[in-house]
Amino acid sequence: MKKSELKEIIKTAFLAEADELNEKYDDVKEQEDVEVEDNVDVKDTENVDVDVEKDVDVDDVSKESDIEVKSEVPGESEDVAAILGLLTKAQEKAEGMGDEKLLDQIGNTITYYT
Structure with missing residues (x-):
């Protein structure tokens, strides 16, 4: 070749x-x-009546929560120590509820602050 x-x-x-x-x-x-x-203009010809005056029962009763947590984190400011203390308390509560997703989120937030 x-x-x-x-x-x-x-x-x-x-x-x-x-x-x-x-x-x-x-x-x-x-x-x-x-x-x-393929884009096509569509005209809406159907009218829908919505009753906006309808009363809906809403549980709008609020409850105040006074949770005090004493926490001391060396090398961190008072504010950060308070936040970490509250997050730790929230983590314990989430663990009690068995909410794994909430536990992960709180754990990630604690990791962010440390």
Whole structure:
């Protein structure tokens, strides 16, 4: 096989692959054009009556909670120590409730502050 024949084979293979890629690109481009052209304006002709005056019972009774936690964290300010103390207390409560997701979130917050 001569060098020129090998070059011709490589050139033919390269051009065939390039044509195939161009066809795929054209197909994808055509699909994108079709998707864009599928947008249709819709007019709402149905009226729905909603009773906004309807009374709904809401449990809006609030209860005040006085939780005091003494905490001391070396090297941290009073505010951070207080926050960490409350978070630790909340973590204990979440553990008592068995709420794993809440435990993870509180743990992540504690990690943020430490």
